[in-house]
Amino acid sequence: MNYKELVEQIRKKGSFLCIGLDSDMKKIPAHLLGCDDPQFEFNKAIVDSTHHLAIAYKPNLAFYEAEGSKGWASFEKTVKYIKTTYPEIFVIADAKRGDILNTSSLYARAFFETLPCNAMTVAPYMGEDSVSPFLEYPGKWVVLLDLTSNKGSFDFQHMVNAETGKELYQEVLIHSQKWANKENMMYVVGATQATKLAEIRQIVPDHFLLVPGVGAQGGSLAEVAEYGMNNDCGLIVNSSREIIFASKGEDFAEAAANVAGEKYQQPMKELLTQKGLA
Numbered sequence: 001m002n003y004k005e006l007v008e009q010i011r012k013k014g015s016f017l018c019i020g021l022d023s024d025m026k027k028i029p030a031h032l033l034g035c036d037d038p039q040f041e042f043n044k045a046i047v048d049s050t051h052h053l054a055i056a057y058k059p060n061l062a063f064y065e066a067e068g069s070k071g072w073a074s075f076e077k078t079v080k081y082i083k084t085t086y087p088e089i090f091v092i093a094d095a096k097r098g099d100i101l102n103t104s105s106l107y108a109r110a111f112f113e114t115l116p117c118n119a120m121t122v123a124p125y126m127g128e129d130s131v132s133p134f135l136e137y138p139g140k141w142v143v144l145l146d147l148t149s150n151k152g153s154f155d156f157q158h159m160v161n162a163e164t165g166k167e168l169y170q171e172v173l174i175h176s177q178k179w180a181n182k183e184n185m186m187y188v189v190g191a192t193q194a195t196k197l198a199e200i201r202q203i204v205p206d207h208f209l210l211v212p213g214v215g216a217q218g219g220s221l222a223e224v225a226e227y228g229m230n231n232d233c234g235l236i237v238n239s240s241r242e243i244i245f246a247s248k249g250e251d252f253a254e255a256a257a258n259v260a261g262e263k264y265q266q267p268m269k270e271l272l273t274q275k276g277l278a
Contacts, residue, residue: 014269020240149190191219197227
């Protein structure tokens with residue numbers, strides 16, 4: 001999926017919502033636990049009930065790898081189900097990979113050849129050669145970790161380069177633009193860092209930003225849009241727990257759709273309309 005197609009989906013659905021499939025086995029409704037594959041059945045129901053409201057899904061690998069080989073099978077089935085049933089949906093593997101060149105090449109093969117993921121999160125700490133293998137696949141995207149919402153982000157991301165006066169997250173934005181462009185690279189910027197979005201947009205005015213942290217983590221959708229939206233929208237806002245665990249009962253999929261629609265897609269459509277994008 002290229003940049004233009006992603007923008008078209010945003011306009012068509014009046015949404016820039018990404019739903020995080022952080023499908024914790026300890027939180028999946030009890031009535032599903034007797035299924036052969038509870039994680040997949042949970043994900044399938046969530047996707048079927050929300051696909052008209054979301055432009056993307058983001059399975060977080062940790063919740064699948066924690067279950068061993070069964071979890072990996074659930075992840076694989078989930079990705080293939082989404083891309084087969086709803087091919088217009090953008091699938092982000094939240095894997096946070098990034099290693100030496102030959103290892104990153106194998107990670108890229110796993111998620112872009114063996115599996116039909118559209119994008120994956122990649123850590124930039126090891127530099128260009130750890131990211132470049134993911135950029136060798138036409139139509140696939142790198143989602144580069146840049147400015148995150150967790151407390152520990154202040155340990156390194158805000159360190160100032162004495163020579164340039166730039167913080168580390170700013171240096172990442174500047175240097176990574178030499179590796180790719182808006183057609184195949186976007187950046188993770190936490191919603192609780194919303195006031196930084198205006199500064200970030202000065203450095204990367206045209207790139208998409210994947211913004212987690214709205215909802216359960218306390219980020220503001222209105223602030224994210226105010227500071228981060230560009231002329232093509234340029235935002236993919238993720239919410240996970242607040243949507244997928246809206247109910248622990250048999251109505252969990254319906255409850256997820258209600259939250260996704262009322263709290264996210266409808267306000268997003270209003271914001272896009274104000275911008276002339278819906």
